[in-house]
Amino acid sequence: MNAGKLRDRVVLQSREAGTDAWGQPLEGWADVALLWAHVRFLSGVEAIKSGAETATATASVRIRKxxxxxxxxxxxxxxxxxxxxxxxxxxHTDLTVKESP
Structure with missing residues (x-):
């Protein structure tokens, strides 16, 4: 793979579960790695939800295997x-990603 095409920095995260001081479950995200990637945005879709305009971006991301x-x-x-x-x-690994709400 040509390393010159991996010009973007992305952070890979995994879901992390835990509990707060009262023992209630907490959900969050923990950083796993900082990666070089090639990010290409494919489309932007606008939709009207509950009377408010929202935009969603979709991208293709290539990283090392x-x-x-x-x-x-x-x-x-x-x-x-x-x-x-x-x-x-x-x-390499190709990922299709969608902007989180």
């Missing part, structure tokens, strides 16, 4: 993106 699943998410430019598909190949 790594064990990534749809249970992970990415931070791209500080914004969270859910991983909707993982397409492994010999030298």
């Amino acid at each position: 790594r064990d990534v699943t749809t249970a992970h998410r990415l931070l791209i430019a500080g914004k969270p993106y859910d991983i909707t598909a993982v397409l492994p190949a010999l030298a």
Whole structure:
């Protein structure tokens, strides 16, 4: 894989569960790795929900081969993106991601 195409930095995160001081369950995200990637935004879809306009971005992200699943998410430019598909190949992994609400 040509490393020159991996120009973007993304953060791979996994869901982290815990409890607060009162024993109540907490859900959050923990950083797993800071990765070099090639991010290509595919589309932006605007929809009207409950009278308010919202925008959703979809992107294709290529990273070096790594064990990534749809249970992970990415931070791209500080914004969270859910991983909707993982397409492994010999030298890299392609991800399809959608901006989290």
